[in-house]
Amino acid sequence: MKLLKICCSKWVNESRDYRELGVYSEEGAEISVLVKGDIGDKPKKDIVEGFEVLRYTTKPFGEKAPSAFNKLISLFQWASFARKQQPDIISGHDLLALTIGWLSTFFTINKPKLIYDSHEFEIGRNADRSGFSKWLVLHWEQFMIKRSTLTIVVNESIADEVAKLYELDEKPTVVRNIPISFEVDEAECKKVKKQYLEKLGVEKLLIYHGLVCSGRGIESTIEALSMLESVGLVVVGNPDSPEYLEKLRQMTRQFNVEKRVDFHDAVPHEVLWKFVGAADLGIVMISPVSKSYYYALPNKLFECIQSGVPVIGSDLPEIKKVVVGYNVGALAIPDNAASIAEAVKGLICDQEAYDSVKSNVELAKKQLCWENEKVVLAKAFNKISQ
Template sequence: MKRIIVSVTNDLSTDQRVDKVCNTLHNNNFNVLLIGRKLPNSFKLDRKYNTKRINLLFNTGFLFYAEYNFRIFFLLLFSKKDILLSNDLDTLLANFLVGKIQRKKLVYDSHELFTESPELINKPFVKYVWLKLENLILPKLENCYTVCKSIADFYNKKHKTNFKVVRNLPVKKTIKKGKISFSTKTKKIIIYQGSLNIGRGLELMINVMKHLNNHIFIIIGSGDVYEDLKNKTTKENLNDKVKFLGKLTPKELHKITPLADLGISLEENLGLNYRYALPNKIFDYIQAEVPVLVSNLPEMKRVIIDYKVGEIINDRAPKKLANQIKKILERDFSSELKKAKEKLVWEKEEPKLLSVFENC
C-alpha cells in the first residue's frame, strides 16, 4: 500500500476539496496522511484517513509561510512516504525540495491561480516572490491537476506543463434541510457560502438588499473582510436583512444550503484568478437544488449555459441587480437542477483524479 502525505496551509476543517481527494485515495488503497495547521477555533476532525495539525508561532504574512514550509520540510523529510501531494503554491517549495532530495514522486493540485489572487494586487514585491517560485518549480512538475480548464490552459501554455482538470464537484448527497436560529417567515432566502475576501461581490449584495424588501441575505464563512461586512451592514441599517452565520462545518452547511431560494457567486473580475474561477459553492448550490446567479466570467457562465440552472448577472448596479434577482426568483429551475445534480458530482471526477496517481 503506497503512503501519500498531503499538505495544505489551512486547518483542514472546511477544505472540502482536499477531504474529497483524501477520501478517494483512501478508498483506493492508499495510506493517506493529511497535514495542516492548528488554529484556536479549529473544529474537531473525524476522518477515515490520518490527519496532523501543526501549531505555529505565526499565522499570517511572510513569517507564516516561511515557518510552515520550514516545519513541513523536516516533517516530510523524516516521514515514511511514497508520494507527496502539494496543494497550492504555498506548500509547494517544501514538497518539491523533499521530492528532489529523496527522489519521491510529487503531485501538485492547484486550487487557483495563486499569483493572480486579488490579495496580491497591491503587494508587487510579494507577488514577484511567488511568481519566481512558480516559474522555478512548475515547469519541472510531471503530475499535476487543477480545478478548471481555463487555469489548466493557462499553466500549460505558460510553463509547457501537462495540467489535467479535476473539478471541485460535491459528493452526491440526499437533501437534508436543517433550521436557522432566526425567523425568515415568508421571505425569500439568498445565500452566499465561502471565503469572505475582497472581490467576492458581498459589498455589492449588501447594497442590493436596500432594494429588496421581502428577502433575506445569509452569509456563511469567514475571511479578511468579515468585520468590514458586518460594520457595513450595521451602518446601512440592514441587520434585519443580512445575517452572518460564520464558519460552519461541511455537515452543518449541507443542511443550511437547501433552505435557500437563490445561491450567488458574484466574484469581480479582479485579475485572472477570479476571472478563471470555478467556485465549488456553485456546485454545492446545484446539489442542494438551489438556482444560481453568477458573474459574467468564463468558467462560471459556462455552467449556466450548459445546464440552465440559473442566470448570469446582467448589470452590477444595485437596483438593476435587485430587479434581476426578483425576476429569477419567479422562475422554476427545479427540472434542470435535478438533471444537473446527477451529472455534477465528485464521483464523476474520481477516475480523472486516480489517473494522475497512476503515474506515481
C-alpha cells in the first residue's frame, strides 16, 4: 500500500506529520512526501526523518514569470506528478494540498482514497479574508470534505464546528498535536535552571518556547514581569522577523526588565526538555486573533506537560479543557499583563498550590502523550486502508 503525503511548504520541523506518517508506516504503508522545492526541482529526492521526500518547484517558469501564473501551472504539474506515483492513499496537509491530491485522481480508474489532514480551523484561519474569500473557502472545503474518506482535525471544538458547519453525518476524527513522551533528566534541568537564575538574577523562571511572533502573549508576559518581583523570562525560539525581535527588546527596556529577560535561538526538539524543564512555569498565551486561534490547542502546551512544568494558559476553550481538566496550571486573559501577573503570583507565591499542580503534571504526562494519541489515528487509518 502506497501513501503520498502532499505539503505545499518546504516541510521543515513538521513534527506532527513525522509522527502521523510514522503511524501509517507502522501499519504497513510505503510513504512518500511531495513538498515544495527550489527552482529546477522536478523533483529533487531527499530523505527526512526516514521518509522519502520529493521536492518539486512551485516556480516552473522561474522568478521572472508572474507569481499567479507560476502557481497555476505548478498546481497542475504537482497533480500530474502525484498521479504518476500511483498512490493508494493521498493525505493533504491542508486544503490546497488536498485539492492537488483530488486533481491528481482525474481520469484514473482506481482512484486513491483522500485524507484531509486539517491542522487548523480552515474557515477561521485568516481574520483578514474578504467576504468572497470566506465564501469560496467555505464551499470548497465542504466540497473537498465530502470527497475525502477520512478527515482529521486537531481538537474536539474544531470537530464540532466542522460537523455543524457542513452538516456532516459523522464528526471528523480528532488527533491532537501531542508529542512523544519526553525522557527528562531532572539533574540536567536543574543545572540549566541554576545557570539562568544566576544570569538573570532572579528566583523564579518563566519560559516561552516556539515561534517568536505576535499573537503568542510574549509582549504581555514581558509587561507582566514589571508587576512581578524576582521573576525572569526565557524566550526560546526564532523570530518571524528581526524587526519583531527588536520590538520585544525595546519593550524589555520600556518596562525596565531587560536584565530579567533572555532571548535564545530555537533548539532541536530532542533537547527542548532541558530548557522547558528548567522553568517554574511555561507560558502558553495564545491570543484569539482569529477563530482558528480561539480554538487553538498548541503543542507547546503538551511539551510543557511532558517536560514536567505547570503552565499559565490562555482562558480559551481547548486550552482551558487541559489546564483545568487536569489541574496543571492556571488561566489568564490573553493580552492582559495584569491577568498574567496575577496567575503567575497565584502559583509561585503559594507553595502548596504549586506543589499540587506540579504533581498533577506528572500524572497528566502519562496520559497526554503520542503513544496514547496515536491509537486513535491507527484505528481510523486501518478502517480506510482495508
